[in-house]
Amino acid sequence: MSGHGSDLILVLNCGSSSIKFAVFEAGEGPPARVPAWNGKVQGIGGSTPDFGETDVPPFAVTLDASDPHRAALQIISERLTVRLEGRRIVTVAHRVVHGGVKYAAPIRVDAAVLADLISYVPLAPLHQPFALEAVEILLRERPDIPQVACFDTAFHHTLDKVERQLPLPYAAWDRGLRRYGFHGLSYAYMTVALPERHGALARGRTIVAHLGSGASLCGMRELRSVATTMGFSALDGLMMGTRTGVLDPGALLYMMEIEKLSLQEVAHVLYHQSGLLGVSGISSEPRVLLPLEAGDEPEASRARDALALYVRRIVREIGAQVAVLGGLDLLVFTAGVGEHSAEIRKRVCDGLAFLGVALDPVANAADATTISAPSSAVIVGVEPTNEEWIAASHARRLVTG
Structure with a gap:
């Protein structure tokens, strides 16, 4: 391959309503x-989809x-050609959410x-489905063109069995029903970023709060996943934009048995x-x-209720991960809400x-990048994430060496 910028790696992140793409130079060493x-195409399936990229404002x-x-x-292909x-x-590297038991x-x-897949x-x-399409x-x-699948579940293969197992009949484990974890990229x-920013501290007891439309926490020790909030599916754990997070399964039984919602209707409620x-x-x-x-x-009251529950779930789950880690040295916020909402960060840290x-x-x-006071017993940081670069780096190592 050429080391003069002639070769490129394309990263695709395909979701239900958007396709994000990023193009990296495939020179020698990491991109x-x-x-x-x-750029991205967003609003897919809606009435007003649009396309935008680095230097082009979105247009219908x-x-x-x-x-x-x-x-x-x-x-996207036509624009790339130009x-x-x-x-x-x-x-081409793809963010693929689930690699199952097989792909670590x-x-x-x-x-x-x-x-x-x-x-x-x-x-x-x-x-x-959309990544695989x-x-x-x-x-x-x-x-x-070689294609590389990069899995959000792969990062959590370091979890101990006690963190992965569900309290179901043991045969469920053999069928693949277990906690996988997500947001791995x-x-x-x-x-990579936290040791550069915080040095040896990052190798200690660290919790990263990935707070976006989907949200999860990952407790790390020695930069390895030891606890995470998402489990068998991306519904588990924290309350999210449109997803429940952890929920008493008895509520689902009630909705189906007493309220007579179908399986499809319950799924729509839980996800959307x-x-x-x-x-x-x-x-x-x-x-x-x-x-x-x-x-x-009433609108103000419901907004307060929603945000109070959202913050409480984050604080509750951080507390649980602190217990697993045996303490906390570094707390880091990332993703859309984590990177840009000072008020949510304040409320979580107050808790x-x-x-x-x-x-x-x-x-x-x-x-x-560091938002904790000098008196804080825990260093608190903000670190923009870069899933696309991780995917491009994986692809370069796997395909071009």
Whole structure:
């Protein structure tokens, strides 16, 4: 391969309503952490999809309603063709949410691997099908370009069995019913970025709070996952934008037996109508709810309730992970909410005052990389995640050496 910038790695992150892409230079050594360019098609399946990239503001696009994800991929392909300027894509890396029991590391995808990954769709129905659709299209239309699947579950293969096992009949373990953990590409990036930022402290008792529309925590020791909040599915753990997080299974039995909801209706409630959106009845985003808290009207009360429950669940789960870790040295916030909501960070840290956590309000308001006060018993940081770079790095090692 050329070391003069002629070769590129394409990273695709395909979700139910958006496809994000990033293009990295595939020179010698790890790719630069900032992509050559990136962008996304969002609003897929909705009435107003749009496309935007690094230096192009979003603009409306029309997607074939019969197969909108394929149409979105075609738009990205056409734009890439324009911008490549004679350079070539040497590999495509995909964020694939679930690798099941079998895949504990990135892997080059062929027809047999794809068939395995399709069998895991029921484990991650919001994400897995769309990533695999892109893989399938490229296998068929561009078999000359190697594809690499990078799994969100892989990072958590270091969990002890006691953290992975579910309290079900043992045969369930043999069938693959266990806690897998997710957001692994984000946490893998933290194992690179945090030692650079915090030195040896990062190898101690660390909790990373990945707070976005999906949300989870990962407790690490020696930069390895030892506890995480998402489990068998991406529904478990923290309350999220539209997902419940941990929920008494008796509530599901009640909804199905007494309220007569079908399996499909319950799934829709759990994935799309719950979390911040469900409790508030307004929005799935803290940045929308926070300004609405003031006042006595029902809308304000529901916004307060939603945010209070959201923060309480984070504090509760951090407390549980501190117990597993035997203490806490470093707490790091990442992803959309974690990186940009000073108020949510403040409320979470206020709930952790019993651990000696104290924030510097000026640093927190500025989204500084270290936001704890000098008196804090725990260092608190903010670290932007970079899942795409991790995927590009995996692909480069696997395909180009």
